[in-house]
Amino acid sequence: MTSAPAIGFDYRPSRRLLQLLLAIGVLVLVAIAGSGAPWALKLPMALASIVLVAIALRRASRSSVMGVALAGETWTLYRASREESPAVLASSRVLGTCVLLRLKSAGRTEVLLLAPDNSDADLRRRLRMRLAAMRPAESSARL
Structure with missing residues (x-):
């Protein structure tokens, strides 16, 4: 596979x-x-x-996160200070056409809202599919 x-x-x-x-x-x-x-x-x-x-x-x-990468089940946050930090998906929600992610990294919790005005529909669709394929306990945990 x-x-x-x-x-x-x-x-x-x-x-x-x-x-x-x-x-x-x-x-x-x-x-x-x-x-x-x-x-x-x-x-x-x-x-x-x-x-x-x-x-x-x-x-x-204000968000210190400038970029996000997901490879397999490994999340990486790219911060405004140009540093990379690994993150763990604490929870996620799909709210209509929006995707809400809560990522924990370096003792901080970052909440990211991907909406139609800050991300494209294809990205949100691929992310929803990937989150659904991940373990149900991770993707359905409460915020």
């Missing part, structure tokens, strides 16, 4: 995820403003929401 060809791709954070987070933040602020709570509660809730959305946007927009 021949081995499956290696899969390699450049990674950048999804812009759609950032837009979705921003839209959710705006909706939260509208909900707080329209609530019947007194202003003494609305202001701290609005400030806390803004801070939490800003943290989520910052985490989602």
Whole structure:
């Protein structure tokens, strides 16, 4: 039996995820403003929401991972500092046309979202097929 060809791709954070987070933040602020709570509660809730959305946007927009390679069952992460680090697939999910990977490397956990705006359909299809062929315990573990 021949081995499956290696899969390699450049990674950048999804812009759609950032837009979705921003839209959710705006909706939260509208909900707080329209609530019947007194202003003494609305202001701290609005400030806390803004801070939490800003943290989520910052985490989602910054990734030290610039590229990923999968050869056999061996994952390699290529970081912005130009270093390679081996990784282990902790879990994966297929969410519609998106693929969510959680990779553990060098004591850090990297969560990568492959969506239509940051990867092509053929890459996501090949990755879904490869993940399905891997052991079920690995690919179906919960995030």
